[in-house]
Amino acid sequence: MLTFLLRRLALAVPTLVGVLVVVFLLLYVAPGDPVQEMVGERADAETIARLRRELRLDEPLPVQFASYIGGVVRGDLGRSYITNRPILGDILDRFPKTLLLAGAAMAIAATVGITVGALSARKPGGWFDRVALSLTYLGISFPVYWVGLLLILLFAVMLRWLPPSGYGRPIYLVLPALALGSRSIAFLARVTRSAMLEVLGGDFVRTARAKGLRERAVIVRHALRNALIPVITVLGLDFGYYLTGSILTETIFSWPGLGRYVVNAIARRDLPAIQGSVLFLSVVFVLVNLATDVAYAKADPRVAYD
């Protein structure tokens, strides 16, 4: 297992370098100009030229890239053109908030989604299954933006149970986590249901029932465990996706996470901030994928890594 982990981590390095090269080139060819975003709409050519020199944007691209990589190797992601603050600090300030939101959304999604999926699979075509199926259809089809605003109107404005937006005490986490998790709830329920249906027809389930196990034990201990592989895949993918910043949810709920940071950086062409965030997020994504693979092995003894 350890050698597997080390090998996977080593293999991630070229991936990350590749990501950096692609981002660097993309930003270079993309329209928009960081200096113009700094100076605003009324500037003059001299000021722009001086700032380009100061930011060393007038140097050849390979030189710029080399000095950037040099910084990254030393653990320095540089300073933002716009705010003049160190980028790593800004990212580390926001990432825990994104992590918290993603974790809460995943927890809600996993609990509700897997339970609903497993219960639906028990009696396919039954009333619970039908209701759950239609609800998950809705859950998948509604855009998170709409769900978010609806939640605010219902729970914050009409019922006054929860604050509309912001960050702070756990009460602030409820609505954004629900909005963000809603799609995953629906998706997980459907994936769990179909995986369960497949497993429930298996010989070992028949055997378990034949030896007189309670239905509850059959479902939870035998069937569900075997149905987990596709569920873990969905969980891992969604979690990785959420960690990279759930831009819409963060925007609607004024949640000060990484997604908004990245979007603002892109909107203002804050090159070092964009590069730093993309690098950071790529590392996160690699790690989440790795964790997913490890979870496969935990869930299914037949999966082994050497």
Place this chain on the structure above:
Amino acid sequence: MRRLLLSALLATCAAGAAACRGGDSTPERSTLVDSRDTYDPRSLDPALSTDVPTGRAVGYVFDGLVRFTPDARVEPGLAERWEVSPDGRVYTFHLRRGVAFHDGAPFVARQVVRSFERVLDPRTRGGRPNTLYPIRGARDFADGKARTVAGLAAANDSTVVITLSEPLAIFPKLLAMPVAAVVPDSVPANFGERPVGTGPWKLVEWKHDDYLRFAANKSYWGGAPKADSLVARIIPEPSTAVAEFDVGNVDVLQVPEGETRDWDQTDERKAVLQSAPALRFVHIAINTTRGPLKDARVRQAINHAVDVNAVVAQLFAGRGRRAAGVVPPALAGADTLRAAYAYDPARAKQLLAEAGHPNGINVELWTSQTPIYVRLAETVQGYLAQANIRAKIVQRDASSAREAARKGETDLFIRDWWADYPDAENFLVPLLAAESKGPGGNYSYYASPRFDALLDRARREQNDEARAALYRQADSLAFADAPVVFLFFYNELYAVQPWVRGFQVPTIFNGQRWTDVQVQRQGGAR
């Protein structure tokens, strides 16, 4: 569809449930809460203030030599008074005595000089040194050719003498911009996070992308603010800001264009509305150097083809005053009697034919992806089509669209210009002077020697009335030449909670410093 459902829900909410009502109880808090910022300020270092949230916050913590009132008049700030030499080149500012920074250090003249040098120094990486370029020697200093700014001197602790390279009547207004605020002697690397100014508010806490919290500066020279603390919340989504207002969490709201009608239609909501004409000009820049657009008749035709009154009424809920020139009616130099281009598709076609395009023309209409401007583009496209002007809409993100316009690659470009300072010059020069082509703000690439000559005379003219007359002439000239589609001047619409006292809607972005505003607690529970 999404909007429709939401509006329906909002309407139900407004009509039925009593719980939907905003402002039914005075909050416990005494803190003022603002909801206007949609993104985090760049920094609280005045030298970096190039956007609205930054400029507003800098205005709370810092003072300049002069400042704006909410209705955009210039009044003395750190300078008690000033004199101008007869030739209009030398300004002598007499500074207020006994003013202290938040850390107790005394305010003296040399800090003004150093603050301005910081703004000009490219190492500050601010981006707004051009505000101070009128000072003699400022460019040489910025270029590293001089170690001091020749036209900048602290005669003694309470006098600053500023010499300009040429007369510039609007100069004091430039000094009310946040970039010209005065910082203390020592400016550490994290100054943008831990600002120390002389202003009415001290920064207490800044949670990025979340809020900024300020505490009243009890020993403010202009009198302590009436409230103890002020929170500027950062709320990126306008609908969320409305919800926060409805539950009473924020005191002041800029009503989103799309929701104006919801507010206008219920008496309860209408009662909290305050409106003021903003120094903001919504228009379409016409690049006067491209193809058929070189001909003034074609540009006039475009102006005649669009029913601006209908656009303002339908898309912007009537929140605008039709433009007949680029100078807002509130400013000296505006001609409020000038008639706007009439909506007349037949006349438009006739003008096109006279210009040699009987079969019409093809143009590209560029816009950012801001939803309201995309809708504006679609509407304008429809009107133009009726006059045989076939417009293709090009949508880009704001930065890319602006870059294309700056480089002169757009035929028509939808644009929203906000004043930095209240003067006709701030509209005429950046939008239309030849010196401003491209990065300077003139996306029309308009170049008229007569227009430029009028502005040049106005720049030096010390008599306000004579200056206004020159601006009026220049504006008339440009109006006839039609280098833009004259749409409208925006009306700011605010909702202010009933428990808030003393708030006045600012017509300029940094005009409201919250010093006279407070939450009026009501005695006892209701």
